[in-house]
Amino acid sequence: MTYFHSLLFIIHIVFGSIALVLFWVPLFTKKGQLNHVKFGLFYKTSMYIVALGGFVMSLMVIAMPQTMKAEMIAQSSDPERMVGVVRIFWAYLLYLSILSFTVTRHAVAVIKVKENRSALRKFSYLAPIVALLIGGPIMIYFGVSGGRVLHLVFGILGFFLACSMLRYCLKAEMGERKWVFEHIGSFIGSGIGAYTAFLAFGGRTMFEGLGYWQLVFWIAPGVIGTIASAILCKKYGKVFQVESAARASV
DSSP states (O other): OHHHHHHHHHHHHHHHHHHHHHTHHHHTSOTTSHHHHHHHHHHHHHHHHHHHHHHHHHHHHHHOHHHHTHHHHHHSSSHHHHHHHHHHHHHHHHHHHHHHHHHHHHHHHHHHHTTOGGGGGSHHHHHHHHHHHHHHHHHHHHHHHHTOHHHHHHHHHHHHHHHHHHHHHHOSOOOTTTHHHHHHHHHHHHHHHHHHHIIIIITHHHHGGGGGGHHHHHHHHHHHHHHHHHHHHHHHHHHTTOHHHHHHHO
């Protein structure tokens, strides 16, 4: 099982790195062009693989911490407590995997169905969003009670993203071409998750000497992504002639 976990981890890292690069191509190509659509699909596929791998790895560790993290637990002065620590940490990674999948899927789905949102109201579509909604307060609790910054940040981010997606799926009336803004916001939200995860884990060795200043790098993708989303919504609001909808969504 540990070998399978290691294999999944390698695949997770490889496709995560690919997704970080692919994210920028559809962001800076015009909507509807071949490159935008093609590389958007490549990005979606990469993120799905990353999310699936993270989901499976997380479940394996949560279910079998003594097997999957045997060395770490054995070296601890309090093995029983370490089992709990391991499970809480990997519960966060499980939540991050659900967030990555759900937001990426939503970015693709809204542009596919456009104004006909009936497909977004099916149980199979709403279930991961509801899981994200329920898991948010749990992550916030772990973050506040244990001083775990990433649990807190992603718990808040995931909760509000879930609320926004549910509102979009279930609201009876929606502004014309509101899918433009939902697509942009969800796509950038997916990138925020990917880059925050990279800076928090993959980039940890680069920033380990910065102490609490590491928080700046963890929060930066969210701040930059929010600004980029506002700029792109304004730009494409003019292109698609939905400026009034853009103002209404602020």
